[in-house]
Amino acid sequence: MLTVTNLCKHFGGIRAVDGCSFTAEAGKITALIGPNGAGKTTAFNCISRTMAPTSGEVWLDGGRIDHLRPHEITAKGLSRTFQISRNLADMTVLENIVCQAPIRGxxxxxxxxxxxxxxxxxxxxxxxxxxxxxxxEDGANLSYGQKKLMDFAALLMSDPKIILLDEPAGGVNPSLLEEIIGHIRKLNEAGLTVLIVEHNMDLIMRLSHRVVVMAQGQVIADGPPEMVREDPAVLDAYLGGALEAA
Incomplete structure (x- = not known):
């Protein structure tokens, strides 16, 4: 469904994403993990074209999209959330969601x-x-977790083929987290492809079919959760045993 090849994003002399390559298989849940500063969100920004990549290619369902504008990429079937909710506070939840419906012509x-x-x-x-x-309810009156759910709802208005979720569990209480996990699983079982950035290793290990690990802008491991869990380089050098404890 999604193929990222030699993706790079440089900020002056800083290589935030440095030759990153991975795929997200259709109908599967792929996790993109790594320590803070690994380049995960920057990679997301380049894939969705909210940030122009320095170089590299991004292919969606057989077509190249890294040259397209964000709304064109959405029209191709890729939608994403952000770490911080971007809802319109002076509109109701329903209005926030309806305004995400694509304009066709x-x-x-x-x-x-x-x-x-x-x-x-x-x-x-x-x-x-x-x-x-x-x-x-006015968007401004929602709790942090409720805003996450509203963002999730808005994401689905465009009938995406693949959704990119940037830390959907961040700051969410345990009961709401279980709801979010259930929603992601149901959507995936219905055929939706998911690519997720998340620091919650328990969520990643329970939910993902495949895990891609980034560090210093590069992919250092890629495989099933069980394999990544046991990778000494991931545990010792990059996650400090977080996976082992999960």
Whole structure:
């Protein structure tokens, strides 16, 4: 589904991403992990084109996308979340989600701001996530965890083929974390491909089919969670035994 080849992002003399290559197999959950500063989020930014890569290639479902603009990449079937919620605080949850629906052609600009079919779709997504009660709540009034769920809902409005989740468990309480894990698993079982950046090793080991480990901008390990868990280089040099304790 997604192929990243020799991806690089340099900031002056700093090589935040330095020849990074990996794949995310269709219908699987792939985790991208590593210590702080490893280049994971920068790689995400380059893949989604919220940041232009210095060099390298990104292919989605057989087509190259690293030259496209972010909205064009979304239209191709790739959507992402961010570590910090980017919701519009002066709009309701339902409005935040509906505004993420793609505009298809210039005629789409003539449609009502809240087309009935998009409202119905958003309400269905909220029901799936178990947060229908928040539909008419102002985005500014949500808890941190609720904002994470709203971002997740907005992600699904574009009918993506693959979703990139940037630390979905960060700052989330344990009970909500279990909900998020369940939602990701259900979506994956329905055929959605997932690429996830996360520091919660318990989540990664429980959820992922494959784990890619980055350090200093490069991929240092790639394989099933069980193999990565036992990789001495990952444990000793980069994660300080965090996987072993998970």
């Amino acid at each position: 210039w005629r789409g600009l003539m449609k009502p701001a809240m087309p009935p079919e998009e409202v119905a779709k958003a309400e269905g997504i909220l029901e799936f996530l178990g947060i229908s009660r928040l539909a008419h």
